[in-house]
Amino acid sequence: MSLDKTLERLSFSFTRADGLWADASARTRPGELACRPGCFGCCLGLFEISAPEALLVRAALERLDAPEREEIVSRSRRIVAETAGSFPGDPVAGILDPDRTEEADDRYFEVVADRACPMLELPTGRCRIYEARPLTCRTYGLAWRRQEELVHPPCTLNLVGAPAERQLATGVDLAVLEREDEALSSATRQHGIDPTLETTLAHVVLGTAFAPLAGS
Ligand code: SF4
Numbered sequence: 620m621s622l623d624k625t626l627e628r629l630s631f632s633f634t635r636a637d638g639l640w641a642d643a644s645a646r647t648r649p650g651e652l653a654c655r656p657g658c659f660g661c662c663l664g665l666f667e668i669s670a671p672e673a674l675l676v677r678a679a680l681e682r683l684d685a686p687e688r689e690e691i692v693s694r695s696r697r698i699v700a701e702t703a704g705s706f707p708g709d710p711v712a713g714i715l716d717p718d719r720t721e722e723a724d725d726r727y728f729e730v731v732a733d734r735a736c737p738m739l740e741l742p743t744g745r746c747r748i749y750e751a752r753p754l755t756c757r758t759y760g761l762a763w764r765r766q767e768e769l770v771h772p773p774c775t776l777n778l779v780g781a782p783a784e785r786q787l788a789t790g791v792d793l794a795v796l797e798r799e800d801e802a803l804s805s806a807t808r809q810h811g812i813d814p815t816l817e818t819t820l821a822h823v824v825l826g827t828a829f830a831p832l833a834g835s
Pocket residue numbers: 661662663736737738739740745746747748749752753756820
């Protein structure tokens with residue numbers, strides 16, 4: 620499959636997450652949802668992204684104009700350099716260690732908790748790779764559930780004081796997305812990228828495990 624076809628396949632699959640979020644948000648009642656344009660609290664702090672997500676993000680970065688891409692590269696460089704000592708993996712390759720402990724993970728993500736995502740345009744709060752943003756960005760805000768099990772609470776600004784049953788009723792069901800995983804992995808493998816690798820939105824910009832980014 621050509622890279623363009625793979626990217627199309629990934630994009631199509633990721634838009635399912637947008638649909639799941641839209642369905643879940645339609646189940647909220649007036650006043651329960653505080654998400655609005657310009658609110659970007661959920662774009663502070665890094666998180667793991669998968670290899671298929673990385674592939675899509677890299678392609679979106681290549682399409683940006685040079686000044687925008689350079690600003691992203693420079694912010695990523697600062698984050699990667701300043702936090703390399705606690706990165707639970709190889710900060711040069713930009714890959715998280717698959718055998719890292721949960722403690723090492725927690726330590727690192729605590730260190731970067733107040734760092735703005737390099738893709739975030741400030742002060743507007745616009746995502747510069749919106750169409751290629753990872754699944755976490757597409758589903759954050761409402762609770763995450765796996766069928767009837769609550770696996771992550773909603774953003775603290777949403778469903779304030781709502782009991783677990785209400786969070787479940789308005790949650791995004793991750794099981795639906797996980798059923799797509801195998802197809803996404805095999806599409807990614809075809810382009811020489813190990814689908815089990817994980818990185819972050821700063822490391823995907825600079826990591827040597829990925830193709831050099833134009834102008835970086
Ligand atoms: S990729 Fe976009 S939506 Fe996701 S955290 Fe970064 S700026 Fe926010």
